[in-house]
Amino acid sequence: AQSVAQPEDQVNVAEGNPLTVKCTYSVSGNPYLFWYVQYPNRGLQFLLKYITGDNLVKGSYGFEAEFNKSQTSFHLKKPSALVSDSALYFCAVRDRNSGNTPLVFGKGTRLSVIA
Amino acid sequence: GAGVSQSPSNKVTEKGKDVELRCDPISGHTALYWYRQSLGQGLEFLIYFQGNSAPDKSGLPSDRFSAERTGGSVSTLTIQRTQQEDSAVYLCASSLRPGLNSNQPQHFGDGTRLSIL
Numbered sequence: 001a002q003s004v005a006q007p008e009d010q011v012n013v014a015e016g017n018p019l020t021v022k023c024t025y026s027v028s029g030n031p032y033l034f035w036y037v038q039y040p041n042r043g044l045q046f047l048l049k050y051i052t053g054d055n056l057v058k059g060s061y062g063f064e065a066e067f068n069k070s071q072t073s074f075h076l077k078k079p080s081a082l083v084s085d086s087a088l089y090f091c092a093v094r095d096r097n098s099g100n101t102p103l104v105f106g107k108g109t110r111l112s113v114i115a
Numbered sequence: 116g117a118g119v120s121q122s123p124s125n126k127v128t129e130k131g132k133d134v135e136l137r138c139d140p141i142s143g144h145t146a147l148y149w150y151r152q153s154l155g156q157g158l159e160f161l162i163y164f165q166g167n168s169a170p171d172k173s174g175l176p177s178d179r180f181s182a183e184r185t186g187g188s189v190s191t192l193t194i195q196r197t198q199q200e201d202s203a204v205y206l207c208a209s210s211l212r213p214g215l216n217s218n219q220p221q222h223f224g225d226g227t228r229l230s231i232l
Contacts, residue, residue, distance in 0.1 A: 043208075106157060
Protein backbone atom coordinates (compact mmCIF):
# COMPACT_ATOMS: atom_id res chain seq x y z
CA ALA A 1 0.00 0.00 0.00
CA GLN A 2 1.11 3.55 -0.69
CA SER A 3 0.76 6.43 1.72
CA VAL A 4 1.93 9.97 2.29
CA ALA A 5 2.22 11.87 5.54
CA GLN A 6 2.39 15.61 5.87
CA PRO A 7 2.96 16.07 9.59
CA GLU A 8 2.16 19.77 9.74
CA ASP A 9 -1.33 21.09 9.07
CA GLN A 10 -0.03 24.66 9.10
CA VAL A 11 3.35 26.30 8.54
CA ASN A 12 3.92 29.98 9.22
CA VAL A 13 6.99 31.80 7.95
CA ALA A 14 8.04 35.41 7.62
CA GLU A 15 8.49 36.84 4.15
CA GLY A 16 12.09 36.53 3.01
CA ASN A 17 12.84 33.61 5.30
CA PRO A 18 13.45 30.08 4.02
CA LEU A 19 10.51 27.70 4.12
CA THR A 20 10.21 23.95 4.45
CA VAL A 21 7.05 21.87 4.06
CA LYS A 22 7.57 18.30 5.20
CA CYS A 23 6.52 15.07 3.52
CA THR A 24 7.26 11.43 4.19
CA TYR A 25 6.04 8.52 2.12
CA SER A 26 5.60 4.78 2.12
CA VAL A 27 5.60 2.53 -0.95
CA SER A 28 6.44 -1.11 -1.47
CA GLY A 29 8.82 -0.37 -4.33
CA ASN A 30 10.56 2.75 -5.56
CA PRO A 31 8.59 5.99 -5.66
CA TYR A 32 7.76 8.75 -8.00
CA LEU A 33 7.11 11.82 -5.84
CA PHE A 34 5.21 14.99 -6.63
CA TRP A 35 4.37 18.34 -5.07
CA TYR A 36 1.28 20.34 -5.92
CA VAL A 37 0.02 23.74 -4.79
CA GLN A 38 -3.61 24.80 -4.46
CA TYR A 39 -4.71 28.43 -4.36
CA PRO A 40 -8.19 29.37 -3.12
CA ASN A 41 -11.02 28.22 -5.37
CA ARG A 42 -8.59 26.60 -7.79
CA GLY A 43 -7.51 23.10 -8.64
CA LEU A 44 -4.10 21.67 -7.85
CA GLN A 45 -1.14 22.96 -9.81
CA PHE A 46 1.88 20.75 -10.44
CA LEU A 47 5.10 22.14 -8.92
CA LEU A 48 7.75 19.47 -9.34
CA LYS A 49 8.44 15.75 -9.38
CA TYR A 50 11.21 13.35 -8.48
CA ILE A 51 11.83 10.57 -10.96
CA THR A 52 15.43 9.47 -10.57
CA GLY A 53 18.93 10.87 -10.48
CA ASP A 54 19.77 14.04 -8.58
CA ASN A 55 18.09 14.05 -5.20
CA LEU A 56 17.50 17.81 -5.38
CA VAL A 57 14.68 18.63 -7.76
CA LYS A 58 13.92 22.15 -8.92
CA GLY A 59 10.43 23.21 -9.89
CA SER A 60 8.15 26.14 -10.55
CA TYR A 61 8.17 29.48 -8.70
CA GLY A 62 11.60 28.89 -7.15
CA PHE A 63 10.56 25.80 -5.21
CA GLU A 64 12.76 22.76 -4.84
CA ALA A 65 12.48 19.45 -3.04
CA GLU A 66 15.02 17.01 -1.70
CA PHE A 67 14.51 13.27 -2.02
CA ASN A 68 15.97 11.29 0.88
CA LYS A 69 15.59 7.57 0.40
CA SER A 70 16.90 6.54 3.81
CA GLN A 71 14.44 8.82 5.57
CA THR A 72 11.68 8.23 2.99
CA SER A 73 11.18 11.98 2.80
CA PHE A 74 10.59 14.53 0.09
CA HIS A 75 10.49 17.92 1.80
CA LEU A 76 9.56 21.00 -0.19
CA LYS A 77 11.81 24.03 0.21
CA LYS A 78 12.27 27.59 -0.94
CA PRO A 79 15.19 29.83 0.03
CA SER A 80 13.15 33.02 0.39
CA ALA A 81 9.39 32.95 0.93
CA LEU A 82 6.97 35.38 -0.69
CA VAL A 83 3.55 36.40 0.58
CA SER A 84 2.17 35.07 -2.71
CA ASP A 85 3.43 31.59 -1.76
CA SER A 86 0.65 31.38 0.82
CA ALA A 87 -1.47 28.41 -0.27
CA LEU A 88 -2.24 24.76 0.41
CA TYR A 89 0.53 22.32 -0.52
CA PHE A 90 0.09 18.64 -1.28
CA CYS A 91 2.69 15.91 -1.51
CA ALA A 92 1.85 12.81 -3.58
CA VAL A 93 3.41 9.45 -4.37
CA ARG A 94 3.07 6.68 -6.90
CA ASP A 95 4.91 3.37 -6.93
CA ARG A 96 7.01 3.13 -10.10
CA ASN A 97 5.56 -0.25 -10.94
CA SER A 98 1.92 0.76 -10.62
CA GLY A 99 1.43 2.19 -14.10
CA ASN A 100 -0.69 5.31 -14.38
CA THR A 101 -2.73 4.61 -11.26
CA PRO A 102 -4.00 7.57 -9.25
CA LEU A 103 -1.53 9.47 -7.18
CA VAL A 104 -1.86 9.06 -3.44
CA PHE A 105 -1.97 12.46 -1.76
CA GLY A 106 -1.15 13.68 1.70
CA LYS A 107 -3.71 15.72 3.61
CA GLY A 108 -2.05 18.98 2.72
CA THR A 109 -0.13 21.67 4.57
CA ARG A 110 -1.35 25.22 4.67
CA LEU A 111 1.53 27.66 4.23
CA SER A 112 1.09 31.18 5.49
CA VAL A 113 3.79 33.72 4.62
CA ILE A 114 3.57 36.83 6.74
CA ALA A 115 4.80 40.19 5.50
CA GLY B 116 -8.53 23.85 -24.48
CA ALA B 117 -5.22 24.27 -22.77
CA GLY B 118 -6.21 22.72 -19.47
CA VAL B 119 -8.71 20.45 -17.79
CA SER B 120 -12.14 22.04 -17.85
CA GLN B 121 -14.87 21.28 -15.34
CA SER B 122 -18.49 22.39 -15.30
CA PRO B 123 -20.39 23.73 -13.57
CA SER B 124 -17.97 25.59 -11.34
CA ASN B 125 -20.60 25.76 -8.62
CA LYS B 126 -23.72 23.71 -8.04
CA VAL B 127 -26.32 24.14 -5.31
CA THR B 128 -29.09 21.59 -5.10
CA GLU B 129 -31.59 20.15 -2.68
CA LYS B 130 -31.07 16.93 -0.80
CA GLY B 131 -32.43 13.98 -2.76
CA LYS B 132 -31.83 15.46 -6.21
CA ASP B 133 -29.47 13.93 -8.77
CA VAL B 134 -26.47 15.94 -10.05
CA GLU B 135 -24.13 15.55 -13.00
CA LEU B 136 -20.63 16.97 -13.03
CA ARG B 137 -18.66 17.25 -16.24
CA CYS B 138 -14.95 17.02 -16.99
CA ASP B 139 -13.17 17.79 -20.27
CA PRO B 140 -9.60 16.48 -20.02
CA ILE B 141 -6.58 17.84 -21.83
CA SER B 142 -6.61 16.70 -25.45
CA GLY B 143 -4.57 13.54 -25.90
CA HIS B 144 -4.63 12.56 -22.24
CA THR B 145 -5.76 8.98 -21.91
CA ALA B 146 -5.99 8.80 -18.12
CA LEU B 147 -8.76 10.60 -16.23
CA TYR B 148 -9.31 10.75 -12.47
CA TRP B 149 -12.03 12.02 -10.16
CA TYR B 150 -11.27 13.13 -6.61
CA ARG B 151 -13.35 14.63 -3.84
CA GLN B 152 -12.02 17.32 -1.52
CA SER B 153 -14.08 18.08 1.56
CA LEU B 154 -13.62 21.34 3.45
CA GLY B 155 -10.20 21.41 5.05
CA GLN B 156 -9.43 17.88 3.95
CA GLY B 157 -7.10 16.23 1.52
CA LEU B 158 -8.03 14.54 -1.72
CA GLU B 159 -10.16 11.41 -1.69
CA PHE B 160 -9.79 9.26 -4.80
CA LEU B 161 -13.09 8.29 -6.41
CA ILE B 162 -12.60 6.69 -9.84
CA TYR B 163 -9.97 6.32 -12.54
CA PHE B 164 -10.24 5.74 -16.30
CA GLN B 165 -7.31 4.60 -18.44
CA GLY B 166 -7.96 4.35 -22.16
CA ASN B 167 -10.41 1.59 -23.01
CA SER B 168 -9.72 -0.42 -19.88
CA ALA B 169 -12.39 -1.04 -17.28
CA PRO B 170 -12.41 1.87 -14.82
CA ASP B 171 -11.08 1.54 -11.30
CA LYS B 172 -14.14 2.32 -9.18
CA SER B 173 -12.58 1.33 -5.88
CA GLY B 174 -12.86 4.82 -4.40
CA LEU B 175 -16.56 5.42 -4.98
CA PRO B 176 -18.14 5.87 -1.54
CA SER B 177 -21.54 4.36 -2.35
CA ASP B 178 -23.67 3.02 -5.19
CA ARG B 179 -25.21 6.49 -5.50
CA PHE B 180 -21.99 7.54 -7.24
CA SER B 181 -21.19 6.57 -10.83
CA ALA B 182 -19.08 7.89 -13.67
CA GLU B 183 -18.82 7.46 -17.39
CA ARG B 184 -16.24 8.42 -19.96
CA THR B 185 -17.58 8.60 -23.48
CA GLY B 186 -15.31 8.21 -26.48
CA GLY B 187 -12.24 8.23 -24.30
CA SER B 188 -12.57 11.96 -23.65
CA VAL B 189 -15.30 13.73 -21.68
CA SER B 190 -16.33 12.25 -18.35
CA THR B 191 -19.47 12.71 -16.28
CA LEU B 192 -19.68 12.02 -12.56
CA THR B 193 -23.26 11.40 -11.42
CA ILE B 194 -24.46 11.49 -7.83
CA GLN B 195 -27.98 10.17 -7.30
CA ARG B 196 -30.24 11.05 -4.38
CA THR B 197 -27.73 13.54 -3.00
CA GLN B 198 -27.09 13.78 0.71
CA GLN B 199 -25.68 16.68 2.70
CA GLU B 200 -22.43 14.79 3.27
CA ASP B 201 -21.89 14.84 -0.49
CA SER B 202 -21.12 18.56 -0.23
CA ALA B 203 -17.53 19.00 -1.34
CA VAL B 204 -15.33 20.13 -4.20
CA TYR B 205 -15.12 17.52 -6.92
CA LEU B 206 -11.83 17.64 -8.80
CA CYS B 207 -11.02 16.05 -12.13
CA ALA B 208 -7.50 15.40 -13.40
CA SER B 209 -5.99 13.92 -16.53
CA SER B 210 -2.57 12.68 -17.57
CA LEU B 211 -0.72 11.31 -20.56
CA ARG B 212 -0.45 7.65 -21.27
CA PRO B 213 2.54 6.49 -19.21
CA GLY B 214 4.33 4.38 -21.77
CA LEU B 215 7.08 2.54 -19.97
CA ASN B 216 7.16 4.94 -17.05
CA SER B 217 4.49 6.02 -14.61
CA ASN B 218 6.01 9.41 -13.84
CA GLN B 219 3.42 11.55 -15.56
CA PRO B 220 1.94 14.24 -13.32
CA GLN B 221 -1.80 14.68 -13.11
CA HIS B 222 -3.21 17.98 -14.37
CA PHE B 223 -6.21 19.24 -12.46
CA GLY B 224 -9.26 21.29 -13.32
CA ASP B 225 -10.54 23.98 -10.96
CA GLY B 226 -13.26 21.70 -9.64
CA THR B 227 -17.00 21.83 -9.09
CA ARG B 228 -18.08 23.15 -5.71
CA LEU B 229 -21.18 21.13 -4.78
CA SER B 230 -23.47 22.27 -2.00
CA ILE B 231 -26.39 20.13 -0.87
CA LEU B 232 -29.06 22.01 1.03
